[in-house]
Amino acid sequence: MDTMGDMGLFYIVGAAVALLSLAMSFSGSFTLRSKLSHLPGPWYSKYTDLVLLYQWLRGNRSVYVHNLHARYGPVVRISPREADLCDIDAKRIIYSTKETFVKSSFYELLAGNSGESVFTTRDIDIHRKYRRMLSQPLSESSLKTVEPIVRSRVDLAIKRMGEVMQTQGAVDVFKWAFFMATDVIGELTFGESFKTLEKGEATEYVLTLQKIGKAGAIRSAFPRLVKFLLRFRIPTPIDALNLPVAVTIDLKKYAVESLQRYYRLVKADDVSLQQTLFTKVFKAEEEERLTFDEIVDNARTYLIAGSDTTAVSLTYLIWSVCSHKQVQERLVEEVRTALPADDDDFADHDLTQLPYLNAVIEETLRLYSAAPSGLPRVVPAEGADLSGYYFPPGVIVTSQAYSMHRAPETFPDPYVFNPDRWLDGNVTKNMRDSFMPFGGGSRVCIGLHLARMELRLASTLFFRNFPHAKVSSKQNMSSADMVPTIFFILFPQGKRCLIEAS
Numbered sequence: 001m002d003t004m005g006d007m008g009l010f011y012i013v014g015a016a017v018a019l020l021s022l023a024m025s026f027s028g029s030f031t032l033r034s035k036l037s038h039l040p041g042p043w044y045s046k047y048t049d050l051v052l053l054y055q056w057l058r059g060n061r062s063v064y065v066h067n068l069h070a071r072y073g074p075v076v077r078i079s080p081r082e083a084d085l086c087d088i089d090a091k092r093i094i095y096s097t098k099e100t101f102v103k104s105s106f107y108e109l110l111a112g113n114s115g116e117s118v119f120t121t122r123d124i125d126i127h128r129k130y131r132r133m134l135s136q137p138l139s140e141s142s143l144k145t146v147e148p149i150v151r152s153r154v155d156l157a158i159k160r161m162g163e164v165m166q167t168q169g170a171v172d173v174f175k176w177a178f179f180m181a182t183d184v185i186g187e188l189t190f191g192e193s194f195k196t197l198e199k200g201e202a203t204e205y206v207l208t209l210q211k212i213g214k215a216g217a218i219r220s221a222f223p224r225l226v227k228f229l230l231r232f233r234i235p236t237p238i239d240a241l242n243l244p245v246a247v248t249i250d251l252k253k254y255a256v257e258s259l260q261r262y263y264r265l266v267k268a269d270d271v272s273l274q275q276t277l278f279t280k281v282f283k284a285e286e287e288e289r290l291t292f293d294e295i296v297d298n299a300r301t302y303l304i305a306g307s308d309t310t311a312v313s314l315t316y317l318i319w320s321v322c323s324h325k326q327v328q329e330r331l332v333e334e335v336r337t338a339l340p341a342d343d344d345d346f347a348d349h350d351l352t353q354l355p356y357l358n359a360v361i362e363e364t365l366r367l368y369s370a371a372p373s374g375l376p377r378v379v380p381a382e383g384a385d386l387s388g389y390y391f392p393p394g395v396i397v398t399s400q401a402y403s404m405h406r407a408p409e410t411f412p413d414p415y416v417f418n419p420d421r422w423l424d425g426n427v428t429k430n431m432r433d434s435f436m437p438f439g440g441g442s443r444v445c446i447g448l449h450l451a452r453m454e455l456r457l458a459s460t461l462f463f464r465n466f467p468h469a470k471v472s473s474k475q476n477m478s479s480a481d482m483v484p485t486i487f488f489i490l491f492p493q494g495k496r497c498l499i500e501a502s
């Protein structure tokens with residue numbers, strides 16, 4: 001057969017596989033008997049999850065669910081076997097440290113064919129083992145030892161942003177925040193930086209990282225199809241379907257190569273060895289507590305969970321502050337008073353003492369939580385009473401930061417960016433109990449202290465260096481660019497945020 005003939009056959013087979021798998025992916029999307037038919041919600045959610053799936057693929061699920069709450073109240077059925085609860089007591093029960101409500105199979109879909117990690121595993125014992133081994137290097141006190149690495153990456157990011165502002169008039173802070181967060185977590189994980197800040201452009205690996213959000217959304221919508229394609233490494237004529245396959249393969253390859261390099265240094269007892277978040281875990285491997293594959297899968301998770309999230313948060317922080325002049329003046333004044341211009345010798349700990357800076361960070365995490373969607377959990381075997389309704393075993397319940405953080409009875413004027421609400425004396429118990437930018441309970445974000453450290457250092461240094469920064473209108477940059485799109489991780493629709501020095 002000639003090449004064209006081969007290609008023709010190839011595409012026909014590809015299309016057939018795609019259609020078949022689409023059908024398989026959707027099977028189970030229709031039901032005649034929803035176990036949640038007694039809950040409020042749109043009529044179609046009793047029978048199908050297709051509308052939810054459609055909103056998910058548009059990057060609009062959180063807003064869609066939020067609008068359903070506005071219409072149906074704090075408990076809403078969003079699919080035949082899934083409900084979202086915007087209720088403080090329910091949230092506390094669902095995301096408790098007891099882990100009675102385990103993660104749903106959604107997390108396995110996000111992981112695809114990769115092995116389990118501290119993020120994706122649904123097994124309570126495996127999770128506890130990973131958490132025991134991985135938490136300590138990311139604790140507040142242990143992070144002090146890696147603070148110089150974080151600080152050097154943040155310093156370089158701010159320097160590069162300044163250079164670009166000077167030469168081009170405006171800088172894309174989203175791009176540089178992503179480079180910064182990726183270089184930080186890359187260096188802390190693999191012992192060497194990706195050097196994207198130095199190069200000023202994304203390496204191939206970093207480009208792959210940027211595609212993860214979309215790849216995860218596609219994979220979780222068409223799990224069987226993606227699994228099939230990944231297993232047999234079959235390219236299809238549909239680019240969107242090739243994306244999660246390529247992303248999974250590339251990320252794994254890079255993580256394996258980098259960790260093998262680092263492992264060789266650990267084995268050789270190299271004195272110049274830089275401590276990473278995995279140094280102790282590597283040593284533990286010798287006691288057969290974590291296999292090399294387990295380390296690779298957890299390292300990959302760090303890269304995925306620790307780059308976009310922090311970058312998006314920093315971007316929205318800078319944009320929000322620059323869009324509110326009074327907030328900017330107060331922040332700049334606080335930083336100027338606490339850290340005189342000729343004093344560079346401050347530590348992250350000093351920044352934890354700045355009330356307004358920390359209020360700005362909380363307010364950013366409230367309105368622009370980087371992972372604002374529902375975090376799905378399974379109702380345990382005994383069923384559950386939540387918010388006045390009975391939930392049978394096996395159904396999925398979620399709470400989403402997007403709605404919890406916009407409940408007007410807890411956060412008055414919820415759509416207003418107002419850091420004052422987080423100052424001493426203004427914070428209520430309900431605010432604390434509703435707040436979930438890092439999830440909650442036993443599955444709370446393992447990297448939250450690192451993320452907060454990066455946010456404190458980067459925002460302080462940004463507004464110290466560019467006190468009069470403002471949102472640019474160059475290249476038609478507008479607030480439309482900053483409308484959130486949410487594929488599990490939130491990012492600005494325009495995928496850019498242009499800022500000028502003054």
Ligand code: HEM
Pocket residue numbers: 118119120131138185301302305306307309310313369370371375376436437438439440442443444445446447448450451
């Ligand atoms: C502002 C930045 C960040 C935000 C908003 C964020 C948000 C979250 C959220 C909401 C969860 C809970 C997910 C769920 O229950 O389904 C989570 C878990 C997790 N995050 Fe983060 N994260 C951030 C930064 C980081 C960083 C820097 C790391 C790097 C180590 C990281 C690693 C993880 C891991 C491994 C988990 C899973 C923990 C577990 O299940 O035990 N995150 N994160």
